[in-house]
Amino acid sequence: MPSSTDPGRPDPDPTVAPTRDGRPVSDRGDTVCVIGAGASGLTAVKNLREHGFGVDCYERETGVGGAWNWRHDRSPVYASTHLISSRPFTQFPDFPMPDSWPDYPHHSQLLSYFERYADHFDLRQHIWFGTEVVRVEPVEGDRWDVTTRSTGGYGPERTSRYAAVVVANGHNWSPKLPRYEGMEGFRGEVMHASSYKDPAQLRGKRVLVVGAGNTGCDIAVEAAQQASHCWHSTRRGYWYAPKYVLGRPADQVNDTLLALRVPLRVRQWLYHWTLRLTVGDLTRFGLPKPDHRVYETHPIANSQLVYYVGHGEITPVPEIARFHDRTVELADGRSIDPELVVFATGYLPRFEFLDPALLGDEGGQGRPRLWLNAFAPGHPTLAVAGLVQPDSGIFTLSHWQTVLFARLLRARAARPERAAAFAQRVTARAGERYSGAVKDSSRHWFEVGHADYLRAVERALHELEGGK
Amino acid sequence: MTDRVMRAREWARPVRPARREVLGSVPQLEQGRPPLLFVPGFGHGAWAFAEHWLEHAAGRGFPAYALSLRGHGGSEPAPxxxxxxxxxxxxxxxxxxxxxxxxxxxxxxxxVVGHALARYPARAAVLVAPVLGGWSTLGAALRRNPAGTLPAAFGGGLRLTPRQLFSRELPDADARRYADRLGRAGRRAQWALLNPDQPEAAVGRPPVLVLGSPDDQVVPLSALNRAARRYDSAPLLFPGMGHDLMLDARWREPIDALLDWLDKEPATRPGA
Known part of the structure; x- marks a missing residue:
């Protein structure tokens, strides 16, 4: 197999373009550059190839799978990570997961799924492993100079010129760690969930888990099983959805309602009613009352959290106020004495190789302003794949994003007037949201409802193809 | 050709898994050729391809597999x-x-392959004596085999006669043996054949080849032409053969033509 793990690149084009800042640039012609060989990068490579484009994909690690490859140093997965969305929502729309897999597969199955995807569609020959991207700069003619080097900074930098770039570097690897007063003086251990790998790290300790995302809840449940005590600190009350309702995976039940176009209000009512039938009033367990209606924050699918709260293995506590020498003071004045604090406070996207202004993030706050979370105004040959936080699986969304981008690139050559109309829509609609009202926090910057989002992509595809 | 992005029913109501029979024959030496997956028609199982075609394709360097649709052959019953x-x-x-x-x-x-192509970007597709459904299919079947077809129109089993499926060149004993192995498709699938949903556009623009026989007693020549036109091609014809080209006496000709076509590595169809 002509894959490569050595720091290298495809044979440089004999026509070396004019130098820029004195650096030689090898011209890769119509080839498209894909950054990252995780789920979104792989589907970008596959769909671009399927539409007839040459592709160079750069991957800083030595394997595919990105975040889902536990060997990678940026992978956030821990030993017990399972899917939050059930199989039909998670798989690529044109490459189903095996029937024999469970409703909610384990992360190691996900990795084998991506490896099979890469082999089935013969993608590895287009991927340059162990190569990281240092800089991506626009040059005239809507083309891009991509500078790479081997991961870790060894070897010389090399620059190649591409017709288009797909950024698929993931958004779950740069930890977001909150600051609290007195945190430096705290004698206990503090870690971000990104370094949590195995429940053995919790065994026999008094553990405080911060954050009620899906990861925070998973870790709280494991602490309930392993630690000598577990506190779970959340900023607000949440709706903890079970993974199964009415005998089926909960997301499949929810989508049955979506398919029937049941209005949001009715779905919220049904949801509250179902929860009442099962776990009932959460405040009875000492959990705070949610300050929002269901579907207004990222859904948390965890059947076990409430169970362990009900068994006294998890003590729900409010937000942290400040750290002391050996104790942590809570917002309600209480003081607790954890030995280990795990911050499951999420991640922030980072595009360190790209000028933030290119993605419409003028202030450099880390929040790009794009259309469909993928297309940057003024840069018709640049796309971001997978920068979405759906209430469902992400890979289906990445698949359609990259199909749309491939069609756009094809239209640029064959139907330039349609590509131009598309560019106008990108400028006019950048920043559009695809979910109902959600709480405004960086947690929900990229929150999309999968149905709203995919309908928008479907419309964009049909508009681009002129409804043919 | 529009892409269907929203597939709410498939997400909300996934197909229940069923145990499947898959027979295969692989070449002794891996030659980098694409694998073939044979999909039998209603009533047939993977055995129909295991008889001659799987071995032959493997002999020419193609890994070859055949499955039995649920309810057929050795797969799980699924009425x-x-x-x-x-x-x-x-x-x-x-x-x-x-x-x-x-x-x-x-x-x-x-x-079935037509529908599968909308959910899987196949390297290529070959439709052999395709029954794409519609009232004309029923009409043709009624004309040729009223006694076997009429019950099917009312939800009963479809009974095909050996003479519908094979040419006279195939010895009677073989013809009877094959006909005895025929099962029946699910009632709902059989009904759906009368008024089938049009398959969605194929993903990945695979090249499509249509093969058939002008003397097929199930699929008339006009249906072959129609099927080929749908995929912008013309049918490749094998006169004198019956509907079951993979079991008939001259089974070697169509499979060789099919493999020759693949050897030429047909390009993806333009457009889409």
């Missing part, structure tokens, strides 16, 4: 199976193969 469940079976088996597969559908299996 309530739908066309969607059949297409699901095909896509599942195709995705489990090590490389992008060529889908080959025979008879109503071609309709």
């Amino acid at each position: 309530e199976a739908t066309l969607r469940a059949y297409a699901h079976d095909v896509v599942q088996v195709a995705a489990e193969l090590p490389r992008r597969a060529v889908l080959v559908g025979h008879g109503a299996g071609a309709l």
Whole structure:
């Protein structure tokens, strides 16, 4: 197999373009550059190839799978990570997961799924492993100079010129760690969930888990099983959805309602009613009352959290106020004495190789302003794949994003007037949201409802193809 | 050609898995050729391809597999199976193969392949004596085999006679032996054949080849032409053969033509 793990690149084009800042640039012609060989990068490579484009994909690690490859140093997965969305929502729309897999597969199955995807569609020959991207700069003619080097900074930098770039570097690897007063003086251990790998790290300790995302809840449940005590600190009350309702995976039940176009209000009512039938009033367990209606924050699918709260293995506590020498003071004045604090406070996207202004993030706050979370105004040959936080699986969304981008690139050559109309829509609609009202926090910057989002992509595809 | 992005029903109501029979024959030496997946028509099982075609394709360097749709051959019984469940079976088996597969559908299996192509970017597709459904299919069947077809129109089993399926060149003993092995498709799938949903556009623009016989007693020549036109091609014809080209006396000719076509590595269809 002509894959490569050595720091290298495809044979440089004999026509070396004019130098820029004195650096030689090898011209890769119509080839498209894909950054990252995780789920979104792989589907970008596959769909671009399927539409007839040459592709160079750069991957800083030595394997595919990105975040889902536990060997990678940026992978956030821990030993017990399972899917939050059930199989039909998670798989690529044109490459189903095996029937024999469970409703909610384990992360190691996900990795084998991506490896099979890469082999089935013969993608590895287009991927340059162990190569990281240092800089991506626009040059005239809507083309891009991509500078790479081997991961870790060894070897010389090399620059190649591409017709288009797909950024698929993931958004779950740069930890977001909150600051609290007195945190430096705290004698206990503090870690971000990104370094949590195995429940053995919790065994026999008094553990405080911060954050009620899906990861925070998973870790709280494991602490309930392993630690000598577990506190779970959340900023607000949440709706903890079970993974199964009415005998089926909960997301499949929810989508049955979506398919029937049941209005949001009715779905919220049904949801509250179902929860009442099962776990009932959460405040009875000492959990705070949610300050929002269901579907207004990222859904948390965890059947076990409430169970362990009900068994006294998890003590729900409010937000942290400040750290002391050996104790942590809570917002309600209480003081607790954890030995280990795990911050499951999420991640922030980072595009360190790209000028933030290119993605419409003028202030450099880390929040790009794009259309469909993928297309940057003024840069018709640049796309971001997978920068979405759906209430469902992400890979289906990445698949359609990259199909749309491939069609756009094809239209640029064959139907330039349609590509131009598309560019106008990108400028006019950048920043559009695809979910109902959600709480405004960086947690929900990229929150999309999968149905709203995919309908928008479907419309964009049909508009681009002129409804043919 | 519009892409269907929203598939709410498939997400909310996934097809229930069923145990599947897959027979295969692989070349002794891996030659980098795409695997073939044969999809039998209604009533047939993987055995129909295991008889001659699998071995022959493997002998020419193509890894070859055949599955039995649920309720057929050695697969799990499924009297309530739908066309969607059949297409699901095909896509599942195709995705489990090590490389992008060529889908080959025979008879109503071609309709199943048509649906599977919308859910799996096959390397290429071959429709052999395709039964794509519609009232004309019923009309043709009624004309040729009223006694075997009429019950099917009312939800009963479809009974095909050996003379509908094979040419006179095939010895009677063989013809009877094959005909005895025929099962029946699910009632709902059989009904769906009368007024089938049009398959969605194929993903990945695979090249499509249509094979058939002008003397087929199930699929008239006009239906072959119609099927080929749908995929912008013309049918490749093998006069004198019956509907079951893979079992008939001269089974070697169509499979060789099919493999020759693949050897030429047909390009993806333009447009889409």
